[in-house]
Amino acid sequence: xxxxxxxxxxxxxxxxxxxxxxxxxxxxxxxxxxxxxxxxxxxxxxxxxxxxxxxxxxxxxxxxxxxxxxxxxxxxxxxxxxxxxxxxxxxxxxxxxxxxxxxxxxxxxxxxxxxxxxxxxxxxxxxxxxxxxxxxxxxxxxxxxxxxxxxxxxxxxxxxxxxxxxxxxxxxxxxxxxxxxxxxxxxx
Numbered sequence: 607x608x609x610x611x612x613x614x615x616x617x618x619x620x621x622x623x624x625x626x627x628x629x630x631x632x633x634x635x636x637x638x639x640x641x642x643x644x645x646x647x648x649x650x651x652x653x654x655x656x657x658x659x660x661x662x663x664x665x666x667x668x669x670x671x672x673x674x675x676x677x678x679x680x681x682x683x684x685x686x687x688x689x690x691x692x693x694x695x696x697x698x699x700x701x702x703x704x705x706x707x708x709x710x711x712x713x714x715x716x717x718x719x720x721x722x723x724x725x726x727x728x729x730x731x732x733x734x735x736x737x738x739x740x741x742x743x744x745x746x747x748x749x750x751x752x753x754x755x756x757x758x759x760x761x762x763x764x765x766x767x768x769x770x771x772x773x774x775x776x777x778x779x780x781x782x783x784x785x786x787x788x789x790x791x792x793x794x
Contacts, residue, residue, distance in 0.1 A: 625675040625713040629682035641686050642731060648672070648683065650734035655742035667746040670720045670728055675713040684718060692727045693755055693783060694718045722751040759783065 619630040633644055653672050657665040674680050677696075684694050701714045720728045729747035734740040753760055761772045763784055 621676075621679075627674065627676040627679040629679060629686070634682050634686055638690075641689065645683070645686060646732050646734055649728075649732060650736050650739055653739070655739055655746060657742070667742055667749065669722070669725045670743075670746070672718045673715055674718075675715050677714075677716045680716050680718045687720070687728070690727070690731055692720060692724050692731070693759075694720045694724065695756070695759075721756055722753040724755055725749075726751065755783075 619633065621627045629644070633640065636644075649670065649672060652674070653670055655667055656669050656671060657667045672680060672683060677698075680696060684696065687694055695718070697717045697719065698714065699717065702712055705712060726747050726749060729743040732740075732743060734743065760775050762775050762779055764771050764773050
């Protein structure tokens with residue numbers, strides 16, 4: 607981009623360098639049309655619609671994902687999606703140590719996956735300019751998934767006799783997601 611004013615504006619609203627990117631609160635918590643426009647553009651550019659080959663040689667679209675070296679940016683996108691009642695799952699895979707460009711400072715990448723029926727909800731929300739990705743979304747929107755989120759997320763923890771028992775959700779806690787606590791640290 608060769609426009610100084612536009613570069614400064616984008617730096618204020620989104621940060622500088624790929625691993626430091628974020629989405630400014632004015633965008634994250636903007637009106638729904640603005641957020642949909644942002645998600646259309648961002649997922650249309652950096653998103654992927656995954657497909658899996660079936661036994662008969664045909665392909666079915668499985669889910670959507672976004673990859674970034676900025677965890678903050680994917681958390682912001684996750685919040686934006688949750689405001690549309692779409693739940694994504696953040697994952698961190700093993701860090702790549704080398705690449706074909708012999709880069710010295712390779713950053714950790716993170717992935718935001720929108721799986722199962724959540725991907726159908728995403729497909730019905732977006733209207734991407736990229737015709738190829740939009741066609742994939744339309745195919746994805748026709749899928750009938752067994753799970754709302756994922757098999758694991760359809761279960762909830764419960765404590766019975768001081769023991770954690772994992773139970774079926776059975777339409778309980780519709781607006782809650784459970785995460786395992788890894789550690790608790792006291793900070794000043």
